Amino acid sequence: MKSQIENILIKVRKREITPEQALVRLRDFPYQDLDFAKVDHNRELRKGFPEVIYGQGKTDAQILGIARQIVRRGGNLLVTRVGPETARKLKATFKKLEHNAAARAAFLKQKAAEPGKGLIAILTAGTSDIPVAEEARITCDLMGNETDCIYDVGVAGLHRLLGEYDRLRRARVIVVAAGMEGALPSVVGGLVSVPVIAVPTSVGYGASFKGLSALLAMLNSCPGGVAVVNIDNGFGAGTLASVINHL
């Protein structure tokens, strides 16, 4: 951001633009106004990845409108929380778009992202947690990271986790998706020295309160180095893992 301001100021000094024009430009940061959305093309500069479209609560027309702007500029497209019907409509426009039904994610890779430094391991406690893990995996992948998925290694059968210990050790960042009692991140966090990103899932019933139970458990995790994101937020976990993996 600074350099852009600096450039504008330098132009003012050189009298290439008037102060009034500078003001206009300062206010005119690179976002594109679609009336119902202001597409933040600046985000790629700031965050290393273009704006991701959160599909829920948006009409198909709105999603398409935003997607077009992103694709037009050559960015990688990721739409989260998107059902099969909308995905079909997107595919009609973007032929190469893929849709992962479990993860409810649609994506279009137009260019290779800057590669991450290491491997991101993605664990789930159970089979039912896989959709959330897949959202994380797709996000990591699009953002240039190599991933290793280790699914169904919950604490009720600890030997399954210990049996994958070597794979855990190879990871630079670990994402752990778990519902119900959400105990897996605590156990993993006690075994490794790299950051663990805990994603509570809404898997469970009754007193799982749609993931609240797992969320609270993870926030109270004893071992250091555990980060928590929102319930079912595979995308957020993937992004955080990628940000850390690109350091």
Next chain:
Amino acid sequence: MKSQIENILIKVRKREITPEQALVRLRDFPYQDLDFAKVDHNRELRKGFPEVIYGQGKTDAQILGIARQIVRRGGNLLVTRVGPETARKLKATFKKLEHNAAARAAFLKQKAAEPGKGLIAILTAGTSDIPVAEEARITCDLMGNETDCIYDVGVAGLHRLLGEYDRLRRARVIVVAAGMEGALPSVVGGLVSVPVIAVPTSVGYGASFKGLSALLAMLNSCPGGVAVVNIDNGFGAGTLASVINHL
């Protein structure tokens, strides 16, 4: 209310009516009893706008019945939380009725309301918050206010908000609809000196708890001058904005 009581008392004094008749009249404030509803025609006098029909939980017949009484008296009709099917039935009776599907609002403007004093700006943090904002916009419009809609200026890309700073400054009242972390009203409230009406929306998932997260954030907003209304209550925000704008 006082003047009505006064008038009745004066008539008693002048012996135009008996005390018994006065009692009857006092009890007979202007509402219309439809058995399932008491239409509050007095509301326009008291509040400057006729009763608004909250559509949810009412049968089509009940909505129609109340609407007829309001329209018959020449008032502006507003039905909130009304789906497309009911809207169609209403349209069959009131040809000029309009239905905004996103906002789930049906309305019929029969006369110009008393104009508000200034401009009401309506902001959303994201595209998914637009339906709530539209409910506010329609309400403001029917109540005689000029509005300026600035959508998708959430804090994740602050330059989008700052880029619209001039439009913000023109407003006499600002309505801000935001879901998820609900941070936008705090940021806006720190930038302006006019009242900010914060509407939490149920946009989000997991620990957004259907808008609770945004609601709590807004109630704890640091900068002064921020008012909060119920989750998804675009109508309430619009009404409050209009009440303030008519001062």
Next chain:
Amino acid sequence: MKSQIENILIKVRKREITPEQALVRLRDFPYQDLDFAKVDHNRELRKGFPEVIYGQGKTDAQILGIARQIVRRGGNLLVTRVGPETARKLKATFKKLEHNAAARAAFLKQKAAEPGKGLIAILTAGTSDIPVAEEARITCDLMGNETDCIYDVGVAGLHRLLGEYDRLRRARVIVVAAGMEGALPSVVGGLVSVPVIAVPTSVGYGASFKGLSALLAMLNSCPGGVAVVNIDNGFGAGTLASVINHL
């Protein structure tokens, strides 16, 4: 804010300052860095009142340090949530400082604020709600508003409220503090056409859940034109009332 940026840009153009200097100045907005606090002297410009010190969680030394900067610049000082002991220490430094023990507010008026346009009525449902109302009253007063306090007019004895109806009608803005079932703002909101600011108080026990019950009731208030602030937030209610009253 804009004009400051404009001035800086004009100076760059006139070559009075270099772009590098401009950058420094842009970053150097008027706040004062005390290490533990950045006193926001700009706030008075933006919001019409200097920074108010939220006393809770601050050490006496921190409060004193910030207070000194505000007083030195001639601003009106308001410290909220401050107990008798800290108040005594503040008085030792600022001889004319007053402390309202019920409201837990310390304040020092150094200059007359810009007067508000009308009268602000401040109501409470019960006697136990008075401390919160007093915080609102002091805030309104320091910010230049005339107030009228109508205490103990809760809905359990409706005639008490109706008996003060004329005073209600004289107000341009109404603040209503209520605990327990928090019903008073709904009743008041149904009677008047001016904005009603509802402040839930933590008065009550058991299922009042320290004000949560009143808060929820107020957020669900039926009549239009009701704004809600945080539990026990007399200061917030007073500020919002003042902001509206200065329009």
Next chain:
Amino acid sequence: MKSQIENILIKVRKREITPEQALVRLRDFPYQDLDFAKVDHNRELRKGFPEVIYGQGKTDAQILGIARQIVRRGGNLLVTRVGPETARKLKATFKKLEHNAAARAAFLKQKAAEPGKGLIAILTAGTSDIPVAEEARITCDLMGNETDCIYDVGVAGLHRLLGEYDRLRRARVIVVAAGMEGALPSVVGGLVSVPVIAVPTSVGYGASFKGLSALLAMLNSCPGGVAVVNIDNGFGAGTLASVINHL
């Protein structure tokens, strides 16, 4: 219960039955075992009304099975929380059964219940609360009470309530159904000297949290003499009103 035990003991004494037989009888209180249900025919003796069938979560076969036993013994049948489809099946068996779709209640009056002592007034704050009120009305009616329904007299338009003051005064017990802020029972409780039974309804949205807001408000009601029942529990309110009205 005592007299039954006493009778058995007297028979033991008179050697009409053996102690072993007595034990069997004591254990054999009058309920009928249907495997999936133990129909409590004793309830009518104890409580003045036969067992009422809570329809939710029961299969049609189960409801029919229990209903048959009640009807066979000549009792008045009441099935609550029953949808149109199940009602149709019940009607096929019990020709005279009535179904109130709004209240989701099916009932069959086979005999006049013992009449209550006075009038039960049933109020709602809004039109959307009527289904709950109707469940209460049907319950009261079947249990032998006269009722007076006063609907849509919420606090947002206080004159509507005051306009019905005379009808209020005629009641021996008052049931008040209200959603949203749930303020009506507090206001009514302040006006009358008879018991007020407050029924929170799930009418509302957002921070009404499906009736929680109204429930909490009612539990914190200031004026004495207010009883609270579960959210949407029109049946419970009606039963309590009837129990009181039969004293």
Next chain:
Amino acid sequence: MKSQIENILIKVRKREITPEQALVRLRDFPYQDLDFAKVDHNRELRKGFPEVIYGQGKTDAQILGIARQIVRRGGNLLVTRVGPETARKLKATFKKLEHNAAARAAFLKQKAAEPGKGLIAILTAGTSDIPVAEEARITCDLMGNETDCIYDVGVAGLHRLLGEYDRLRRARVIVVAAGMEGALPSVVGGLVSVPVIAVPTSVGYGASFKGLSALLAMLNSCPGGVAVVNIDNGFGAGTLASVINHL
């Protein structure tokens, strides 16, 4: 209330007073303005008992001020939620005032209240619930009711409750105070045909959540005829019992 209005209107007609004077009188219902409190002397007329002072959150001076007005007019004085120190101060003024330390209630009986029709039984589940039950007992007593206290008959030892069955049967209204799982009102409600008033208490720990657990259990009570009041609200339970007992 009506007759007062009527009388005023008749005086207007007879020209004994002017309409302007009538208006003043209408506004001048019998409450006494103490600035910090509006003592509702009308309440005794409306509700059969003078205003009761809720001691919590009031200063000693405020309590004394209100108490003086009530005592002066010959009413029975009841102050709830009042600690030993304040009680001592009250006693200094009102020599005959009594203070029940367990119930935290201070009271002064100046005249016999209108007697209730029957006996009010007051039960507790455990010994720790007694303070709440005592608040109910004192309230009932002051309001003219005969009471029978049956303490420590919780469901963990059912024979204790059944052993007191005869005393239960003699009651016209039953108050049941219980903490923890709050099961006693359900069991009592299944045994009797008179109204049961359930008072959840904050007795318990952990997942009792200060009475919430008992409150929820009571609201979900299966047998008909159970009324619920706020947690620890012995006063409310006593008042409701008395109101019913005076029918």
Next chain:
Amino acid sequence: MKSQIENILIKVRKREITPEQALVRLRDFPYQDLDFAKVDHNRELRKGFPEVIYGQGKTDAQILGIARQIVRRGGNLLVTRVGPETARKLKATFKKLEHNAAARAAFLKQKAAEPGKGLIAILTAGTSDIPVAEEARITCDLMGNETDCIYDVGVAGLHRLLGEYDRLRRARVIVVAAGMEGALPSVVGGLVSVPVIAVPTSVGYGASFKGLSALLAMLNSCPGGVAVVNIDNGFGAGTLASVINHL
């Protein structure tokens, strides 16, 4: 587990395997990796019953895949939370599989489990609680226990429970399923000296909050010897009962 480690170590000592091979084996505990699931064949050794498939959130293909591995090894198959459609697909593969629609459980008994030591009684408070009780019953049955089902003996008609007292006394472990106020386990716990396993059900409405009310009541149960499991967790209750019954 120990003996397996010991065996491996002994083989190392005897030079039958190298340390490197030992490490591989230690990591290679008996679970089967299906990519989306790690089937825990070790569980039968550790816990006396093969892995049970929690059907919710799994695709039909995943359930079938896991089921095949369990059946192939001759284990008893239990799939919980499985609807009719998936059950039909399972039946197409496993001809002898049974589906209990109420309990939403599919199961295939291939061999007799080790018999439990005594009788497990399974109680419900009402008819609507039966599905949860049936899940417990099926679980107990598959795990080798004899059961006795006593349904619809809730506390609202205490004589129904007391009438089954002899059956209660025959049980070595008692499972109690109850919704609404969840009082039955407390009453049963006070009558018997064997362990009582309380299963809250989501039966109820309003303030039952989908079983939360019953859950809290059970956690606060007064009499000793009461264990609580998750809401609607018939499977968990059955497993716990079986584990205790096999001691």
Next chain:
Amino acid sequence: MKSQIENILIKVRKREITPEQALVRLRDFPYQDLDFAKVDHNRELRKGFPEVIYGQGKTDAQILGIARQIVRRGGNLLVTRVGPETARKLKATFKKLEHNAAARAAFLKQKAAEPGKGLIAILTAGTSDIPVAEEARITCDLMGNETDCIYDVGVAGLHRLLGEYDRLRRARVIVVAAGMEGALPSVVGGLVSVPVIAVPTSVGYGASFKGLSALLAMLNSCPGGVAVVNIDNGFGAGTLASVINHL
């Protein structure tokens, strides 16, 4: 209970007592009425241990009064939730009484209880959970069980738990006390085939919400055979463990 009823009935038959006398005796089950408490001497017969005094919310006089009755009859005395001051007073009366300050438990062993069948292991996740574990240990001990305490083996350092695996395997019942994320019971439950009793503790801060987080985690525990009791309820866990261990 049955045999007592039987005896009474036989006496009626033999005309040793009249039916009226029988009624009196039936009502006169062995509890002792102390006015503020009904001491349940029958409990030892029913449950194998005399009534335990829950100290919280009872006055010293009440505790002493109940304790005297229990001690007088030769029972083992256990008072839970009792502070040092009350303990001192109890010691003045019962010289041999012991007080465990950490567990806040006072006890007096007057006779050996019937011995349990096996060993009860008591685990804690951390050092701060020890007070709750000690309450369980004392309870188990008084009720005749041998215990083995394994403290500070939380999941953050899994090798500590695995290092005690042999001690785990020797237990017939396992009690696990854990706060914060409450993950230990899930891990233990996956390792053993005996019942695991999970006691959430209020150890933690912030989102531990005084043990709620651990409670929810334990209720959602994946492996079968896990029972949950109330937060900090060491006494309940000990009693349940003892009940199971005496089967």
Next chain:
Amino acid sequence: MKSQIENILIKVRKREITPEQALVRLRDFPYQDLDFAKVDHNRELRKGFPEVIYGQGKTDAQILGIARQIVRRGGNLLVTRVGPETARKLKATFKKLEHNAAARAAFLKQKAAEPGKGLIAILTAGTSDIPVAEEARITCDLMGNETDCIYDVGVAGLHRLLGEYDRLRRARVIVVAAGMEGALPSVVGGLVSVPVIAVPTSVGYGASFKGLSALLAMLNSCPGGVAVVNIDNGFGAGTLASVINHL
């Protein structure tokens, strides 16, 4: 962990130890059993820092006992949540121990930790959040990281944050502590491309619900790359920041 197992196995192979001895050693991982605590000396190997003592709920003797073991081995000592009195006792034993009263942390640096790769910026929204930030700072410092503290830059005065933009940009990891609406991490997360660790604080009142409001806001944070830890968990934030900074 693997290499230790490997070493033991190699020794078995070389017949330096027997399999039985190997078993003992495997169970004898390096933790030290103090009866009330198992000091995890292995943690430094696994996690790069010795066990940190969580002071809350531990007696002074327990803290001292564990501290001695850590100090004896030359590790850096950190005790969190420790008040002044305990700190004084610790200082009596460890002369060079420091106590930061605001952060409630005691620490003793005995050796330089492995240095982190970059700078960790620590921000607070307000002055009252400083104690939590200081706990993070001390943790980071002890773990070998350089820190830059930027306090009181909350969103109510956005220019204060933007004024420190350059310092933000220099950081490799950013910790943000905020109470009330918890909006600061969202705004910071939108500005930078490095990981942001959000620590909700319990600063606030009313609907801040002791940090819950800020916690929820942070979990719903829009921009990617935001990690959340427990309320007031400065230690956890510091550890996570250090773990990331050492990658």
